[in-house]
Structures are given as C-alpha cells and as structure tokens.
Amino acid sequence: MNWKTVLTVYVKTIVESLYQAGVRDAVISPGSRSTPLAYLFAEHPDIQTHVVIDERSAAFFAMGMAKKSSHPVVLLCTSGSAAANYYPAIVEAKYARVPLIALTADRPHELREVGAPQAIDQTHLYGKHVKWFVDLPQPSNQSNTISYLRQTCYKAFDLSQQFPKGPVHLNVPLPEPLIPELPVEFSKDQSRNSSGIGRTFPTSSMVRELSSLLNSNQNGLIIVGEIADEKAADWIVDLSETYQLPILADPLSQLRSNGDSPIQTLIDAYDTFLRFKEVQNEVRPDFVIRFGSMPVSKFLCQFMEELESIRFIVIDEGGHRDPIHKATDTWAVNESLLIKEVLQDRPTPQKPGKWAKKWLHYNQQTRMLIEEKSPLLKWNEGKAVHTILNYLPDQSLLYVGNSMPIRDVDTFLSKQPKRVHVLANRGTNGIDGVVSSALGASAKNTSNYLLIGDLSFYHDLNGLLISQMEGIDITIFVLNNNGGGIFSFLPQSNEPYHFEKLFGTPANLTFEHAVQMYKGFYTKVINEAELEEALKSLYTKQGLKVVEIMTNREENVVIHRELWNFVSREMMGNE
Amino acid sequence: MNWKTVLTVYVKTIVESLYQAGVRDAVISPGSRSTPLAYLFAEHPDIQTHVVIDERSAAFFAMGMAKKSSHPVVLLCTSGSAAANYYPAIVEAKYARVPLIALTADRPHELREVGAPQAIDQTHLYGKHVKWFVDLPQPSNQSNTISYLRQTCYKAFDLSQQFPKGPVHLNVPLPEPLIPELPVEFSKDQSRNSSGIGRTFPTSSMVRELSSLLNSNQNGLIIVGEIADEKAADWIVDLSETYQLPILADPLSQLRSNGDSPIQTLIDAYDTFLRFKEVQNEVRPDFVIRFGSMPVSKFLCQFMEELESIRFIVIDEGGHRDPIHKATDTWAVNESLLIKEVLQDRPTPQKPGKWAKKWLHYNQQTRMLIEEKSPLLKWNEGKAVHTILNYLPDQSLLYVGNSMPIRDVDTFLSKQPKRVHVLANRGTNGIDGVVSSALGASAKNTSNYLLIGDLSFYHDLNGLLISQMEGIDITIFVLNNNGGGIFSFLPQSNEPYHFEKLFGTPANLTFEHAVQMYKGFYTKVINEAELEEALKSLYTKQGLKVVEIMTNREENVVIHRELWNFVSREMMGNE
Incomplete structure (x- = not known):
C-alpha cells in the first residue's frame, strides 16, 4: 500500500x-x-x-x-x-x-x-x-x-x-505528505453495533431515605440549578407539588421559562427577598434537597451556608458539587429515576400548608413590588434587562453573559407562559468566549438572543465573524457601562485607590465599527424609549443584529440598591 | 494580627x-x-x-x-x-x-x-x-x-x-475578603543579596574539538538562527571572518540588520538560491556549525537534511534543537565563551578562499537578480515587503508575523547598514497573539513596525486595544490576501476539493472599521505607488497606524514563482 x-x-x-x-x-x-x-x-x-x-x-x-x-x-x-x-x-x-x-x-x-x-x-x-x-x-x-x-x-x-x-x-x-486520496467513499454501514451509556439507578436506601424525609411533615425546600437530564425538571415539579415543597428555581433550571402552565410551588424572586435578614429568619427549612448545579444567586448561597444542622441532600447524576460543604448526603444518581421511584405509590398530593404559603407570599410580594417600582426608576441596566425579558418571543434561546447580565436575569426573570431556553457559561463563569458559545447554541436554532456586558463582548469580538460565515441569525444586546460593572458592586468600589485603572477599566469602547466590520445591523440606545423602538424594528432584520445599550456604571449600582431598598421597606412594613 | x-x-x-x-x-x-x-x-x-x-x-x-x-x-x-x-x-x-x-x-x-x-x-x-x-x-x-x-x-x-x-x-x-490595607509602604531595601545565573562554560574537549575542526582546512559552514546571548553574534562573525567560513544568517539572527559595517562572509539570499539543485550540489560543506534556533528557510533546512556523513555541531546554550536529527555533536554551552576560547590564540585571519568565494558569488548574484527583476514584477506581497524593508528607518523594531510574512522577509531582507531589530514568534510559529506580542516588544521602544497577514491580524484584533490604552506608537502593515495565503504554496492548492472552504478561508475582511474602533489611523493601498505614498505620510502620525495592503492570493504565488524562476534561469545560464 x-x-x-x-x-x-x-x-x-x-x-x-x-x-x-x-x-x-x-x-x-x-x-x-x-x-x-x-x-x-x-x-x-x-x-x-x-x-x-x-x-x-x-x-x-x-x-x-x-x-x-x-x-x-x-x-x-x-x-x-x-x-x-x-x-x-x-x-x-x-x-x-x-x-x-x-x-x-x-x-x-x-x-x-x-x-x-x-x-x-x-x-x-x-x-x-x-x-x-x-x-x-x-x-x-x-x-x-x-x-x-x-x-x-x-x-x-x-x-x-x-x-x-x-x-x-x-x-x-501525521507525517507529510498530507494529501489523502480524494474523493473518498464512506462505508454504507452507518452505525456501529448498539452501544450506549446506562443511567444511574437509585439504590433502595436512597429511595427509602428520601421517602421517609418527604413524609416526615417537616418543612422542606427544593433548590434546582442546571440539570443535565432534561426530563428531571418535570419530575422535580411533580415532587414539589405532591409534597408542597417550595422550589427555588435558578434561571438555568429552565423552570421559570419552560412554557408550561404555572407551577404552584415555584419561587423565582428569592435573590431579592433573601437579601433581607428578617425574611431569612422566617423561612429557614428543616431540610433541603438540591438538584444540579449551584444556583447563580449569591444570596441564596449565603442563605444555604447559614443553615445549621439540617438534612441537606445533594442529588446530582454527574457527582459532587457543593462549594458550601453543607451536604449531609450526596447522591450521584439519575434525578428522574429517583423521583419516579419515590412517587411510585402516588401519595395523595398535599394541600398548600403554612410553610409553602409563607414562601409564596414573599415571592408574590417581591414580584409585585419589583413591577411596581421598576417603571419609576431611572434608566439603568436592570430596567433594560427587564424590558428585554418581556420582549423575548416564545420559543426563544437566550444566552446570558456572566458577571452582571446573569445576575440581572436572576432578578427579573419571573415564571412566564412563554418558553425561553436560558443558557450561560456557568462552568467557570468566564467572560471569555461568550459570543462564540451563543452562536454555537444558535447554529441550528431560530430566534436567538444574547445578553452580554461590554467587556465580555469585547473579549470575544472575533466570534462575530462566525455569524457571518455560518449565516447565523442572532440578536445581541450589549449592556455597555464602559467597563467592569460588577466591580462597582464589590468592596473595592469603596476604596479610593486605583479603582478605575484596575477594576473599572474604562476602555471607552463602542461597537458600531465592530458590527459594521462583520456586516451586521447596529443600533445604539440610551434610554427606555429608544430600546423599545429598537426592539420593534428588529423583527424585520436577518443575520447579526446588535443593540448597544448605553448605561452608567455608578448609576446602575445606585438604582439597583434603590429597588432592593424599596422592596425591603415595603415588605417589612407590610409584615 | x-x-x-x-x-x-x-x-x-x-x-x-x-x-x-x-x-x-x-x-x-x-x-x-x-x-x-x-x-x-x-x-x-x-x-x-x-x-x-x-x-x-x-x-x-x-x-x-x-x-x-x-x-x-x-x-x-x-x-x-x-x-x-x-x-x-x-x-x-x-x-x-x-x-x-x-x-x-x-x-x-x-x-x-x-x-x-x-x-x-x-x-x-x-x-x-x-x-x-x-x-x-x-x-x-x-x-x-x-x-x-x-x-x-x-x-x-x-x-x-x-x-x-x-x-x-x-x-x-486567596480567601475573601480581598481588600488589603492601603496605602502600602514598601521596604527601602531594594534588592536581595546578590544572586544570579552563571553562564555555561565550555569544556576543554569542546574547545579542542572545535579548534581542530576549524584548522582542518575543510569547507565549513556556519548557520545562525536566533540566539539568546546577544553578544554571541559578534563572536560568531569574528569566528567566521577568521576562518573564512560563510555565515548563513537567519533574519532573526539580527546579523543582516545589526547596523554594523558589512560582514565579509555573510550569506543572506540562501533561501532563494538553495532552491536550485545545481547550486546545492556546488556548495555542500564538509562540516556545519549551527548556532541558536533553526532558521526560517525551508530550503536551507532541506539542504541540511540532505547532507550525509559530515560533522554537524549544534551549539545552543539552551539545549537540543535539531529537528532534522543531523547533529553529530550537541553542545549546551554559552556561544560567546566557547568562541572566545577558540579564538584566544588569535589565529591569523585567513584570506577568502575558493569555498567562501563560491558562496558569496551565489549570494551576490541572487541579490542582484532579485533587485533587477523585482521592479518589473506585477504588484504582489513580495514587492510590498521589499518596499517596506527599504523604507524602515534606522533603529527600528520590526515584528514579523508567521506564515508568509516571515518567509518574505527571509527572501527580501539583505544585509544593510541600518539597524532593524527583527522579532517573530518562532517558538511555535503561531498566527495567534502576534499583534499583542508586537505591542509588548514596542512598549518601551520608539519606531515600531509590525508586518502581518490578514488572518493573523484578525486572530489578535483584540490586541489593538492595548496600543490605545498603553499609548504605544506602532505602524502595522497588514498583507491582506483575503485568507490563508500560505496554503496556496502548499500541495493542497493543486487539489480540486474543498480548497477555499478549508484552507483559503476567505473571510472577506477588511480592517478599516477595526482600526477606527481603536482610534487608529488607517490607510488602504492597492499598488506600489499608493504604498509609497502611504509610507511618506506615516512620518507625521502618532499612535496606532495601520496600512492595509491588498494583494491577490493566486497572483502572489505566480509572481513569487516568476521571481525564483528568473533567478534560476539567469543564474544557471551564467554558470
């Protein structure tokens, strides 16, 4: 040969x-x-x-x-x-x-x-x-x-x-020369003999333990992050509704935006109301069942971290993820199969008790107060995110950048009847590669959106070429606050030293030229009215569309705090 | 505490x-x-x-x-x-x-x-x-x-x-919280106790071996790549002139552009004339002494590879680099110290013999023919590089991109009286990170130039922000042939399959927008006259300057071949 x-x-x-x-x-x-x-x-x-x-x-x-x-x-x-x-x-x-x-x-x-x-x-x-x-x-x-x-x-x-x-x-x-014989005829035999990956079945002791905990009449909480098994979400909802356990659903759990009818026990505003010590003290659970990845919300994580001496079961088919070291039990098991077993005898669904009602009360109040206050606030990123979330069509894909965008989505994404598939790079939470990741997820999809900050957008500007070369339709919302907005929420913002140089890093970038280079459609907006206008005009465009949303880093912090303070005041007053 | x-x-x-x-x-x-x-x-x-x-x-x-x-x-x-x-x-x-x-x-x-x-x-x-x-x-x-x-x-x-x-x-x-006590007073004690890295001295057998080889009256060749020890170049020239051994000097050896007076024995056109079997047969050495990294020239490498059963000494303080597996001796030793020892007795410099004269003859002929033919050729990348090399002011830094630019510099950079520091990323020969690397080298330097292809420039467009944020003065020449120009010189260009999609990768990019985004000064040129005009106008500008040089991928190949064929024809005819 x-x-x-x-x-x-x-x-x-x-x-x-x-x-x-x-x-x-x-x-x-x-x-x-x-x-x-x-x-x-x-x-x-x-x-x-x-x-x-x-x-x-x-x-x-x-x-x-x-x-x-x-x-x-x-x-x-x-x-x-x-x-x-x-x-x-x-x-x-x-x-x-x-x-x-x-x-x-x-x-x-x-x-x-x-x-x-x-x-x-x-x-x-x-x-x-x-x-x-x-x-x-x-x-x-x-x-x-x-x-x-x-x-x-x-x-x-x-x-x-x-x-x-x-x-x-x-x-x-591969040694040279590197040219193969072309063209090549591939085998007609399209597949190998059957092969596959088995699922991880629960042990009988897992089923026993979980059933006994659920039937103990204690106050339990379900926390759901991103889960590899797509079917798991339905099972978790079933479990929650059967036992009237509140589900704290991360945006990446898809439960807030799975297009289904309302979920009776869903809690989606915890990132706001768990900021308040008074509320935290009211809603401490006797046990927690956590599924999938850790949730985005820092306040939820802190809340979990402060729970002492309770049963804390982490169920995660891919294995151990528990940065707060709270798990009393860690079960690497398929979530759906486990819940299926537990619900096998179809226990009679419980009526909402005091426990679930308390959580739902705070949740509804928070959502109401956010909706009430938001229109009165000055233009800021939160408002832009709120508007965009309302605008997204049914059956959309929303890729969310790290740092502030994912946090704003956590604040403003409430349970809704339309289906929006929310994805983010939460493996390492990097600001790198987000444009390309979003384009990858969008490549075989219609109705694609990316919400991203200016530094992250800059970091992966090269990715824009893909939309052009692969002909991918996507709308990118760039929240441009001229630098690292998240640092204004961190302790260094109170230090007089080197802040702008090391953390704010204002690069004074705007992206009109970049978008033109990649032959996209560009709009810049500087207020609510312009954003609404831009959203309307997007329907008719194809290909790469970039809406650059100009905001102010300092004001973003002030106005976010104003919103939380308002909710806090109103909620505590109402108690 | x-x-x-x-x-x-x-x-x-x-x-x-x-x-x-x-x-x-x-x-x-x-x-x-x-x-x-x-x-x-x-x-x-x-x-x-x-x-x-x-x-x-x-x-x-x-x-x-x-x-x-x-x-x-x-x-x-x-x-x-x-x-x-x-x-x-x-x-x-x-x-x-x-x-x-x-x-x-x-x-x-x-x-x-x-x-x-x-x-x-x-x-x-x-x-x-x-x-x-x-x-x-x-x-x-x-x-x-x-x-x-x-x-x-x-x-x-x-x-x-x-x-x-x-x-x-x-x-x-680093655990949280992450804020140190500021401001900080640093120790007045500015330095540690003396410390340092010793140099690698030659053994007496190395000195003996090398001396005896040099005095053997055989036909020897010195090949010089990039060397870590800056002083080594002078010593190598000294060695070469003393024993009348031709030095084949890679562009990164700095010997072609060190600003010194002419080097009697310098060979800088070997990448062209070693393409010709007839010439190769005339100039085979009895021994080779190679210093530093491997040279850029593929033809020189092939020439070395085909040398059989000769003494081949690789002298490289950092250790073994010999991808052609030819070294009979590999000496990890400081180049300067070794040569200093060898020349200690100051042997009387030899007169140019037949051997050196033969190499110098081919070299001069080639340079003459290139100079003669170049003005007659159609516009192409080689011509642009030639023009740019002539233009560069004394005391310049020239960073060179990989793929075609470094090869064109190898062809057209002849020994010249001005000092041009030539650098390139030849550790891995990547097209990535070249803009940023050039800016790093330029950060504390004046008169900075980068010569780069369009794909490589695109790959590190993000680097341009550094020139703006750090206020670095640089002129970037982008050779834009709309894609991967080097592949047109490789065997796949003769295959009818998938060439443009997989290798040519025409992204149809031009860079005016990118340069404007980073607030640089942009000129596009499409012929010799425009390039000359642009070069003149650059003197007065500060900051980031980009000259985008439009060429044609297919024509670049044809015209490069035309030049080499001309040299070949004329040279063989002259023999």
Missing part, C-alpha cells in the same frame, strides 16, 4: 468511526498539519463542517453547540499553539459538563521536542481538564491499527457522554 | 520579593480574585503596571515585552478560565525561551473541585509548558510562610532566567 492510501485509510477510519458513534458536526480551524482530517470531514456526506478561524472562538462555538444539543461536537485544529487556544473552552466544557471531542493534529513523534517548527508537546495538553487523552499511533496499514482507531473513537465518544459529560482529547500524529 | 493585615503582609511579600528579584513590569487583567495582588502591584512605586483586558492578549503582550528585554515580566489574572487564556502565550514563551512569571489568583483550597463558581483546578494548569509550578499556601502570619514566599519568588524569577529561559507559574490561593 502506498503512503497516500495508508494515510487515507487511517484518517477515513477516524472520521467514519466518529460518525458511526454519533458525531454530526465538526468545527474546523484552518491549518496545514490537520489537512487530511479536514478533507475527510468535509468529504463526509452526513457530517456538517463549520470553519472557524480563531481556535479560541472555534472551541467555544463547538461548546455552545454541544451544550444546546447535549451531543458531542468534534473540534479539529493544526499543531502548535492553535491547540492551546482551545483551552478556555475545554475548561468551561469540563465544569459545565459539555461533551466535546478535541482532535489536535500533531507532528509525528520524530519531530517532537527537537526544535521543529510549530511543534509543541501536545500529550496531555489539557491536563486534568479532559476526561481522556490518547496519543494515537502514526498512520500504518496494520489491520490492528485500524481496529484500534475505531475502538478508540467509539470510546472517546462514549466517555464524553458518560456522566458527568465532558471533553476528551485525541492527538493525531 | 487581623485578616486584613495578614493578607496585606502576604501579598506585599510576593510583590516586594518579585521586585527585589528584578521584576519591573506587571501585566494585569481585571478580575476579582486577584484584587489584593493587583492593588499591591499598582502601589509599588517602581513596578510599571499594564492593564490588558483580554488575558490571551495580555499574555502575548507580556511575552513580547520579555522577549525584547530578555527580562522576566509578571502576568496576573483572576481565577477560572481567565488563566486558561494565558496558555497560547505560555506555550510560545516555552519554545521561544522567553522568561515569564504567571501569577494566577485562585480560590482557597476549600473551594476547589466542589462546584464553586469561577473555580477550576489550577494546579499544573500549564502542564509541561512551564519550567516550574508552585501552589502557594494560603495567607498566614507565620514567619515561616513569609520566608518561604520570598524564597519562592526569588526562585521563580531565577528559574525563568536560567537557560533555556521560559515561563514559570505561581498559583496564589
């Missing part, structure tokens, strides 16, 4: 096996060393290839796509620092539990660590942040190699899918 | 010790967890702080600064994915042997791997790509901790400076 055939069989096996395992999308960054793999992905009739030039954006784009679909996406880049640019998204994927398969082309072993150009040590490049690393053998025509490749690709796919989901890394050493 | 005092003493010790060790610059990205360190760097009267928002750019900026000065620069960022963004520049720094000290703020141990926000496993984050990693202890008031911190900072500085120079990583766990 000549070299070209050997090379072709080798890379074809990789691409075909990944397809058979289930891969349908590959995000490719241009490069020389990855040439044969890039060709074969492009040749495959049923794998969609997406070319993204900046590898950092490429990886976040793949991450967003995999996050939205819960399905592994392939990344491919050339050797050298290109692969290092994947790192931020790899890390996010690990902690957000998103399946990714990173393929990095490499120089063959003979060119490693000997001063060769564009060659770095790519073995274990992502360290502890991938679930599996394999340095593949060089292309050869041994049948053993081919079987091994197939097995390894299947395993990589499966491992990325196994709970907790996450990234895996295959390093592919 | 209260917490605020403990925290302050802890971070002050770190900053003060790094200063005492020799740190004078810190590149800081805004973040919360790094707050106390950021404050203390800003407080230090003799450390210059540079705030760069995008951590990827920040790290390349620090890398460029450290590369230019050969002096360690500190990087500081917050916890989480921020630190992962340093990776591409860390990898470049490792392979380019540039000293960096990365400080990553971390959550305290209690918040690691327990699902805490913005917390990732930062231990060994950069794997094998840093020379040293230390996870510091948490702040405490034990005197032992303070002594240990000081020792560790000194050691980190020294290790980054030891050959081969490179990056080190200190991870700093």
Whole structure:
C-alpha cells in the first residue's frame, strides 16, 4: 500500500468511526498539519463542517453547540499553539459538563521536542481538564491499527457522554505528505453495533431515605440549578407539588421559562427577598434537597451556608458539587429515576400548608413590588434587562453573559407562559468566549438572543465573524457601562485607590465599527424609549443584529440598591 | 494580627520579593480574585503596571515585552478560565525561551473541585509548558510562610532566567475578603543579596574539538538562527571572518540588520538560491556549525537534511534543537565563551578562499537578480515587503508575523547598514497573539513596525486595544490576501476539493472599521505607488497606524514563482 492510501485509510477510519458513534458536526480551524482530517470531514456526506478561524472562538462555538444539543461536537485544529487556544473552552466544557471531542493534529513523534517548527508537546495538553487523552499511533496499514482507531473513537465518544459529560482529547500524529486520496467513499454501514451509556439507578436506601424525609411533615425546600437530564425538571415539579415543597428555581433550571402552565410551588424572586435578614429568619427549612448545579444567586448561597444542622441532600447524576460543604448526603444518581421511584405509590398530593404559603407570599410580594417600582426608576441596566425579558418571543434561546447580565436575569426573570431556553457559561463563569458559545447554541436554532456586558463582548469580538460565515441569525444586546460593572458592586468600589485603572477599566469602547466590520445591523440606545423602538424594528432584520445599550456604571449600582431598598421597606412594613 | 493585615503582609511579600528579584513590569487583567495582588502591584512605586483586558492578549503582550528585554515580566489574572487564556502565550514563551512569571489568583483550597463558581483546578494548569509550578499556601502570619514566599519568588524569577529561559507559574490561593490595607509602604531595601545565573562554560574537549575542526582546512559552514546571548553574534562573525567560513544568517539572527559595517562572509539570499539543485550540489560543506534556533528557510533546512556523513555541531546554550536529527555533536554551552576560547590564540585571519568565494558569488548574484527583476514584477506581497524593508528607518523594531510574512522577509531582507531589530514568534510559529506580542516588544521602544497577514491580524484584533490604552506608537502593515495565503504554496492548492472552504478561508475582511474602533489611523493601498505614498505620510502620525495592503492570493504565488524562476534561469545560464 502506498503512503497516500495508508494515510487515507487511517484518517477515513477516524472520521467514519466518529460518525458511526454519533458525531454530526465538526468545527474546523484552518491549518496545514490537520489537512487530511479536514478533507475527510468535509468529504463526509452526513457530517456538517463549520470553519472557524480563531481556535479560541472555534472551541467555544463547538461548546455552545454541544451544550444546546447535549451531543458531542468534534473540534479539529493544526499543531502548535492553535491547540492551546482551545483551552478556555475545554475548561468551561469540563465544569459545565459539555461533551466535546478535541482532535489536535500533531507532528509525528520524530519531530517532537527537537526544535521543529510549530511543534509543541501536545500529550496531555489539557491536563486534568479532559476526561481522556490518547496519543494515537502514526498512520500504518496494520489491520490492528485500524481496529484500534475505531475502538478508540467509539470510546472517546462514549466517555464524553458518560456522566458527568465532558471533553476528551485525541492527538493525531501525521507525517507529510498530507494529501489523502480524494474523493473518498464512506462505508454504507452507518452505525456501529448498539452501544450506549446506562443511567444511574437509585439504590433502595436512597429511595427509602428520601421517602421517609418527604413524609416526615417537616418543612422542606427544593433548590434546582442546571440539570443535565432534561426530563428531571418535570419530575422535580411533580415532587414539589405532591409534597408542597417550595422550589427555588435558578434561571438555568429552565423552570421559570419552560412554557408550561404555572407551577404552584415555584419561587423565582428569592435573590431579592433573601437579601433581607428578617425574611431569612422566617423561612429557614428543616431540610433541603438540591438538584444540579449551584444556583447563580449569591444570596441564596449565603442563605444555604447559614443553615445549621439540617438534612441537606445533594442529588446530582454527574457527582459532587457543593462549594458550601453543607451536604449531609450526596447522591450521584439519575434525578428522574429517583423521583419516579419515590412517587411510585402516588401519595395523595398535599394541600398548600403554612410553610409553602409563607414562601409564596414573599415571592408574590417581591414580584409585585419589583413591577411596581421598576417603571419609576431611572434608566439603568436592570430596567433594560427587564424590558428585554418581556420582549423575548416564545420559543426563544437566550444566552446570558456572566458577571452582571446573569445576575440581572436572576432578578427579573419571573415564571412566564412563554418558553425561553436560558443558557450561560456557568462552568467557570468566564467572560471569555461568550459570543462564540451563543452562536454555537444558535447554529441550528431560530430566534436567538444574547445578553452580554461590554467587556465580555469585547473579549470575544472575533466570534462575530462566525455569524457571518455560518449565516447565523442572532440578536445581541450589549449592556455597555464602559467597563467592569460588577466591580462597582464589590468592596473595592469603596476604596479610593486605583479603582478605575484596575477594576473599572474604562476602555471607552463602542461597537458600531465592530458590527459594521462583520456586516451586521447596529443600533445604539440610551434610554427606555429608544430600546423599545429598537426592539420593534428588529423583527424585520436577518443575520447579526446588535443593540448597544448605553448605561452608567455608578448609576446602575445606585438604582439597583434603590429597588432592593424599596422592596425591603415595603415588605417589612407590610409584615 | 487581623485578616486584613495578614493578607496585606502576604501579598506585599510576593510583590516586594518579585521586585527585589528584578521584576519591573506587571501585566494585569481585571478580575476579582486577584484584587489584593493587583492593588499591591499598582502601589509599588517602581513596578510599571499594564492593564490588558483580554488575558490571551495580555499574555502575548507580556511575552513580547520579555522577549525584547530578555527580562522576566509578571502576568496576573483572576481565577477560572481567565488563566486558561494565558496558555497560547505560555506555550510560545516555552519554545521561544522567553522568561515569564504567571501569577494566577485562585480560590482557597476549600473551594476547589466542589462546584464553586469561577473555580477550576489550577494546579499544573500549564502542564509541561512551564519550567516550574508552585501552589502557594494560603495567607498566614507565620514567619515561616513569609520566608518561604520570598524564597519562592526569588526562585521563580531565577528559574525563568536560567537557560533555556521560559515561563514559570505561581498559583496564589486567596480567601475573601480581598481588600488589603492601603496605602502600602514598601521596604527601602531594594534588592536581595546578590544572586544570579552563571553562564555555561565550555569544556576543554569542546574547545579542542572545535579548534581542530576549524584548522582542518575543510569547507565549513556556519548557520545562525536566533540566539539568546546577544553578544554571541559578534563572536560568531569574528569566528567566521577568521576562518573564512560563510555565515548563513537567519533574519532573526539580527546579523543582516545589526547596523554594523558589512560582514565579509555573510550569506543572506540562501533561501532563494538553495532552491536550485545545481547550486546545492556546488556548495555542500564538509562540516556545519549551527548556532541558536533553526532558521526560517525551508530550503536551507532541506539542504541540511540532505547532507550525509559530515560533522554537524549544534551549539545552543539552551539545549537540543535539531529537528532534522543531523547533529553529530550537541553542545549546551554559552556561544560567546566557547568562541572566545577558540579564538584566544588569535589565529591569523585567513584570506577568502575558493569555498567562501563560491558562496558569496551565489549570494551576490541572487541579490542582484532579485533587485533587477523585482521592479518589473506585477504588484504582489513580495514587492510590498521589499518596499517596506527599504523604507524602515534606522533603529527600528520590526515584528514579523508567521506564515508568509516571515518567509518574505527571509527572501527580501539583505544585509544593510541600518539597524532593524527583527522579532517573530518562532517558538511555535503561531498566527495567534502576534499583534499583542508586537505591542509588548514596542512598549518601551520608539519606531515600531509590525508586518502581518490578514488572518493573523484578525486572530489578535483584540490586541489593538492595548496600543490605545498603553499609548504605544506602532505602524502595522497588514498583507491582506483575503485568507490563508500560505496554503496556496502548499500541495493542497493543486487539489480540486474543498480548497477555499478549508484552507483559503476567505473571510472577506477588511480592517478599516477595526482600526477606527481603536482610534487608529488607517490607510488602504492597492499598488506600489499608493504604498509609497502611504509610507511618506506615516512620518507625521502618532499612535496606532495601520496600512492595509491588498494583494491577490493566486497572483502572489505566480509572481513569487516568476521571481525564483528568473533567478534560476539567469543564474544557471551564467554558470
């Protein structure tokens, strides 16, 4: 067999096996060393290839796509620092539990660590942040190699899918010449023999423990963050309504915006009313059942942290997440299966008791007071977010940037009849890669929105090119307060030293030029009326639309505090 | 001692010790967890702080600064994915042997791997790509901790400076609250007790071996890449002139543009004439002495690779770099010290013999033919580079992008009387981070230029913000051929499949908007006359200046080949 055939069989096996395992999308960054793999992905009739030039954006784009679909996406880049640019998204994927398969082309072993150009040590490049690393053998025509490749690709796919989901890394050493035989005929055999990942069944003691706790007539609380198992949310609501346990639902739990009819026991305003010690003292539970990731709300976290000597069960199929060290029980088990077992005997649903009513009272009051006060407040970011949340059409995707936007969404997103899929990069809470992540999640979706701060938008401006090259329709709301707005909410804002230089970092950026560069539609708004106007005009536009919302960093803090103070005053007065 | 005092003493010790060790610059990205360190760097009267928002750019900026000065620069960022963004520049720094000290703020141990926000496993984050990693202890008031911190900072500085120079990583766990006592009074004691890195002296057998080879009257060749020891270049010239050995000087050796009088034995056009087998056959050496990094020229590398059974000595203080596996001897020794020993007895300089004359003949011929043909060629990138090289003022800094620009500089940079410091990211040859690297090298320099391709410029557009925030004067020449120009020189350009999508990647970008966004001065040129006009007008501008040079990818290839064919034809005919 000549070299070209050997090379072709080798890379074809990789691409075909990944397809058979289930891969349908590959995000490719241009490069020389990855040439044969890039060709074969492009040749495959049923794998969609997406070319993204900046590898950092490429990886976040793949991450967003995999996050939205819960399905592994392939990344491919050339050797050298290109692969290092994947790192931020790899890390996010690990902690957000998103399946990714990173393929990095490499120089063959003979060119490693000997001063060769564009060659770095790519073995274990992502360290502890991938679930599996394999340095593949060089292309050869041994049948053993081919079987091994197939097995390894299947395993990589499966491992990325196994709970907790996450990234895996295959390093592919490719000697020159790098041109395969083209065109390529792929096997008609579309799938491997059946394979899959089992779910984690509860033990009988888990079921017993939980049932007995639920039937103990104590005051319990359910807290729900982001959960990998989409079906879990329905089960949790069922559990909550059956036992009349309030559900504190994080925006990423999707419960606030799942489009279903009202959830009797849903609490969505806790981030506001748990700021007040008086309320906290009224609503302390006897036990807590927490599902999924930690909620966004800092005040909820502090509230949980201060609970002493209570039963605190963390149920999370992907395993231990409990930064407040409160869990008395940690169960790595499929949430749906556990609740299904517990509800098997269909206990008669309880009527709302004093406990649930108390929570619902504070929740309703808070929502009412926010709605009452908001229109009277001066223009600020909270108001803009409030307006945008009201505007979002049914069946939308809303990607939310970190730092202030996700917090404002937590404050203003109340349970509503329309379905809005809310996503955010909460694995590492970074401000990096958010534009690309949102575009990845939007790639196969209509009605896409991103809400993001100015520093985060700047950080991933390169991502905008993807919307143009991939023809993705998205509306981006940029909250521009000229710098790091969150720092004005932190203690350093009270210090006279170096604040603007180190934290405020006013870069005096506006983004009209950036949007024009990427041929998008741009509007700048400086008040409520202009925002409403802009929202109306967006319906008719296609492609990339950016609404830059100018606000004032200092005023944002003052007005947020004014709102909370108002709620506090009114609520305590009413008691 | 209260917490605020403990925290302050802890971070002050770190900053003060790094200063005492020799740190004078810190590149800081805004973040919360790094707050106390950021404050203390800003407080230090003799450390210059540079705030760069995008951590990827920040790290390349620090890398460029450290590369230019050969002096360690500190990087500081917050916890989480921020630190992962340093990776591409860390990898470049490792392979380019540039000293960096990365400080990553971390959550305290209690918040690691327990699902805490913005917390990732930062231990060994950069794997094998840093020379040293230390996870510091948490702040405490034990005197032992303070002594240990000081020792560790000194050691980190020294290790980054030891050959081969490179990056080190200190991870700093910081519990809340994060505000230190301000202002801070730093110790008057400005420096630690004397400390330093010794040089690597040659063994007597190295001196003996080299002397005997040089005096053997065989035909020897000296090849020089980038060398860490700045003084080495002079010694190598001395060696070459004494023994009449041709020096093949890479653009990064600085020998072509060191501002000195002509070097009798310098060969700077080998990348062109070593393309021709006939010439190769005429100039094969009996031995080779290679210094520093591998040269840029692919044809020189191939020429070396085909040399059989000759003595091939690689002299490189930082150790083994020999991707062609040709070295018969590899000496990790200080280049200057070795040559000084060899020339100690001051052998009488030889007269140019047949061997040196033959090399010089091809070199002069090639330069003459290039100069003769160039004006007759159609507009293309080579011509633009040629014009720019002629234009550069004395005492300039020229940062060169990878892919085609560095190759064109190799072709067109001939020995000249002006001093132009030529730098490039040749550790990993990436197209990432080049704008920021160039700005780092330019930060304390006047007369700064960057020559870069469109994809590479796009990749690090975020870097442009640094020129604005730091007030750096730079002229950037963007060679815009709408995509990956280098691929048109590679075999895939002959394949009919997927070329534009996978390799050409025409993003149809032009950069006027980007430059305006960062308040720079922009000119677009589409031919020689416009380029000359633009060059004239640049003298009067300050700040960021971008000249976008529009060329055609396909024509670039055709015209480059036309030039080489012309030289080949004329040269072979002349023989």
